[in-house]
Amino acid sequence: MSLLVRSHAADADGTVLEVTPESAGWEYVGFRVVRLATGKGYSHREAGREACLVVLSGTVTVEAGERFEGLGGRKSVFEGAATSVYLPADTDYTITASSDAEVAICTAPGTGKGRVRVIRSDKVEIRGKGSNTRHVRNILSDTDEAESLLVVEVITPGGNWSSYPPHKHDRDAYPEETFLEETYYHRLSPPQGFAFQRVYTDERDIDETMAVEDGDVVMVPRGYHPVGAPHGYDLYYLNVMAGPRRNWVFRNDPAHDWIVRQ
Numbered sequence: 404m405s406l407l408v409r410s411h412a413a414d415a416d417g418t419v420l421e422v423t424p425e426s427a428g429w430e431y432v433g434f435r436v437v438r439l440a441t442g443k444g445y446s447h448r449e450a451g452r453e454a455c456l457v458v459l460s461g462t463v464t465v466e467a468g469e470r471f472e473g474l475g476g477r478k479s480v481f482e483g484a485a486t487s488v489y490l491p492a493d494t495d496y497t498i499t500a501s502s503d504a505e506v507a508i509c510t511a512p513g514t515g516k517g518r519v520r521v522i523r524s525d526k527v528e529i530r531g532k533g534s535n536t537r538h539v540r541n542i543l544s545d546t547d548e549a550e551s552l553l554v555v556e557v558i559t560p561g562g563n564w565s566s567y568p569p570h571k572h573d574r575d576a577y578p579e580e581t582f583l584e585e586t587y588y589h590r591l592s593p594p595q596g597f598a599f600q601r602v603y604t605d606e607r608d609i610d611e612t613m614a615v616e617d618g619d620v621v622m623v624p625r626g627y628h629p630v631g632a633p634h635g636y637d638l639y640y641l642n643v644m645a646g647p648r649r650n651w652v653f654r655n656d657p658a659h660d661w662i663v664r665q
Contacts, residue, residue: 406602406611410618413438417445420620422586427622431551431645432584433510434620439463439500446497453513454490455522455543455554457641459590461504467496467519474521475504480639481592485556487522487542489549491515507588511551511645518548524556535662537565545650553583553644553651559598562634568659569601573625575647580654583646585623587630589615589638596636602628627656 410420417437424430433452436459437445456465458475465471465488474486490496492513498506524540531537541547542554559565575582589598594617603610604626613621621628632638644651655663 406622406624407613407615408620408622409616410436417443420618422620422622427584427624429584429624431511432586432643434586434588434643435508435510436505436588437498437508438505439498439503441500441502444497444499445506446495447508448493448495449490449510451492451512452510453492453517453550453552454494454496455509455549455552456488456490456496456498457507457509457542457554457556458486459505459507459641462501463504463506464499464501465496466499467494469519471521473501479592480556480590480641481558481637484524484540485542487524487554489517489520489522489543491517491519492550494519507641509552509554509643511643513550516550531567534563535567536560536563549649551645551649553649554642556639556641559630559632559638559640561632561636561638563632565630565632565638565640567629568662569603569627569629569656570653571625571627571656572644572651572653577648577650577652579652581646581648581650581652583644583651585628585642585644587621587623587628588641589617589619589621590640591617592637592639596633598633598636598638599631600628602626
């Protein structure tokens, strides 16, 4: 099975892409993207799963016991911070588009703990240096309130590398490393661009290199997973991670770890 999942024309409910634990062959991460024309709505309930609704573009109202109006507002994922809504497991919700909008629905197992809340990810963290520089906004870090989900968005300038040096988080061996499944939702600017992502293990039982285009998802069940953005095309990706322990502890590929020790 390929690790690359491409988006498609919108279904009747606006869904353009979906990864479920069943379709991915794993246990934790679910990911869906819906595109809604102005005035259209999307209603759902994530049974036994917590959710984080990330407004990728446009403006929406979310009703989930409470009503939150005017969420979002950016024209694209490359313009400013995301606005998101955290939902405990088994919460009924409706998203209504105040303008044409795209929303990512990130899910993972949950028991219903926590509270519905709006998350505004204003802080930008600069990671790396030189052609390894990228701009990171945490939406749900491992210090934020949630049961399983970790969610982060990253912009990698054209010509730069990201998730680099290659790193992995596929052993349940805290505090040395944690096991986390992961999805990468890719967007490009300009949108006709492409980027490359490789997913590989030490044993090379997984070793797949993919040319990703605007709107593609790459699934990372395990292994190292670096990303490269060609010159002229900025790369955005939204990461969703979840596993048996809600900590992000990774291990660099020993062959390339020297890069961060210079």
